Amino acid sequence: MDRVFSGMRPTGRLHLGHMAGALTNWIRLQEDHECYYSLVDWHALMSDYSDPRNLSGNTREILLDWLGVGLDPEKCAIFVQSHVREHVELHMALSLITPLGWLERNPTYKEQILNLQNKDLSTYGFLGYPVLMASDILLYKSHRVPVGEDQSAHLELSREIARRFNHLYGEGREIFPEPETLLTSNPKIPGTDGRKMSKSYGNSLDIADEIQVLDKKIRTMVTDPARERRTDPGDPEKCPVWDLQKFFNQDRSQMEEIASGCGSASIGCVDCKKALIACVAERMAPVHDRRRRFEASGDLSDILVDGAKRARAFAARTISEVYAALRMPKI
Numbered sequence: 001m002d003r004v005f006s007g008m009r010p011t012g013r014l015h016l017g018h019m020a021g022a023l024t025n026w027i028r029l030q031e032d033h034e035c036y037y038s039l040v041d042w043h044a045l046m047s048d049y050s051d052p053r054n055l056s057g058n059t060r061e062i063l064l065d066w067l068g069v070g071l072d073p074e075k076c077a078i079f080v081q082s083h084v085r086e087h088v089e090l091h092m093a094l095s096l097i098t099p100l101g102w103l104e105r106n107p108t109y110k111e112q113i114l115n116l117q118n119k120d121l122s123t124y125g126f127l128g129y130p131v132l133m134a135s136d137i138l139l140y141k142s143h144r145v146p147v148g149e150d151q152s153a154h155l156e157l158s159r160e161i162a163r164r165f166n167h168l169y170g171e172g173r174e175i176f177p178e179p180e181t182l183l184t185s186n187p188k189i190p191g192t193d194g195r196k197m198s199k200s201y202g203n204s205l206d207i208a209d210e211i212q213v214l215d216k217k218i219r220t221m222v223t224d225p226a227r228e229r230r231t232d233p234g235d236p237e238k239c240p241v242w243d244l245q246k247f248f249n250q251d252r253s254q255m256e257e258i259a260s261g262c263g264s265a266s267i268g269c270v271d272c273k274k275a276l277i278a279c280v281a282e283r284m285a286p287v288h289d290r291r292r293r294f295e296a297s298g299d300l301s302d303i304l305v306d307g308a309k310r311a312r313a314f315a316a317r318t319i320s321e322v323y324a325a326l327r328m329p330k331i
Contacts, residue, residue: 002143004029004182005136007038007081010059011048015204017189017197019069020247025146025184027070035076036140036311039063042081042088042132046125047112063300065207068291079307081136086315090135093322095128097164103127107153134158137179139315144182155181169325187247190240194222208291211281218244218277223269224262233265241272248279 006026008018029035039059045052059080071078081087103109109129113121137145137158147155162176169175190196191203198204205217221241224234236242236259249255258275261267294300 001032001034003034003036003140004144004146005036005038005140005142006146007040007043007136008062009044010039010041010055010062011044012054012058012199013061013206013208014065015189015197015199015206016244016247017204018065019207020187020189021148022146022184023066023069023071026076029146030072030076033144036142036314037066037071037076037078038081038084038136038311039079040081040136043129046123046129046132047119047121049123049125050120060300061208063303064291064295067294067300067303068207068287070287070290073303073307077307077310078303079311080304083304083308084139084311084315086139086312086319087132087135089319090139090322091128091132093326094135094138094161094165095131097168098128098131098161102157102160103130106130106157108151130154130157131161134161138162138176139318140311141177141314141318142179143177145179146182146184148184152181152183155179165325175321175325188243189247190243192217192221192240194240207284207287210288211277211284214280214284215277218273218280221273223272227262227265227269230268231265234262234269236262239269239272241269241276245272245276245279248276248283250279 006022008014008022014023026035026037039062041055041059044055044058048055063078066078067073104127109127133154134157137155138161145155145158159178162178166173166175191198191201192205193201193203195201195203205214209217218241223241224236224239226232226238227234236245239262242259242262245255245258249258254275258267258272262272
């Protein structure tokens, strides 16, 4: 059975973009892969090191979101990154062999330095973010890593680091397999203002939002700017509401009617939004039920303890192999 690793930074509640772009795929993978899914708190601290007060609470919120959408602790290992110390041990080992130039050329690093100027990111930890990501992946000798197109550069760096470690210390054998990119289709899930859905933009539809809240937010969504009046024909492909319809509405005939009605102005944007709200309510009802059930149970530590135990069982073997390859002295 192929092994899969993926993780998310606990920086706040997740939204429907996360559900569509990643979690739906994770749920599918847990059925026929050996999956390790981690709340990567060390990664969160790399950009938010100055104020860690919300880290614990955010970790619980994301865990509830994961469980709500359908991640099953019986089918995959769900754990907190810092609960498996081998992640930072391998990070140290791999940082020894990673050329500085590889990190400085990372396009994501350059982009975030420019876009997050309200934070001091001129730290060794932030520059070394891809090395820790490589450690997360290689620790479980992952065969496949589900990522979006924007993360493919990081995964390529993970492969290069694995290749370099094998060359330096493998003595003709492969200590780390080079992980394959499992590109996930990222459905376009815009926020209420039409931009990319993001907490920082204040335009998100959160997984944890009750249907009454989602209803209110969807009703305020921007639509095709060409439809200034009810009688103006529109183009669904230029409408953010239509992007949500494509993910949530499984009724093909209704979709055809909405598209035709929009183009001919025989239906208005309010009608389209009402149909979307009904689909969202149907899709999210079981998600909210599961989330409330887990939230009411109170202590979720058993899930994380069991997940960390399963993760460490594999991680410990990898680290022993790494220490042996590095000729580290034995106790």
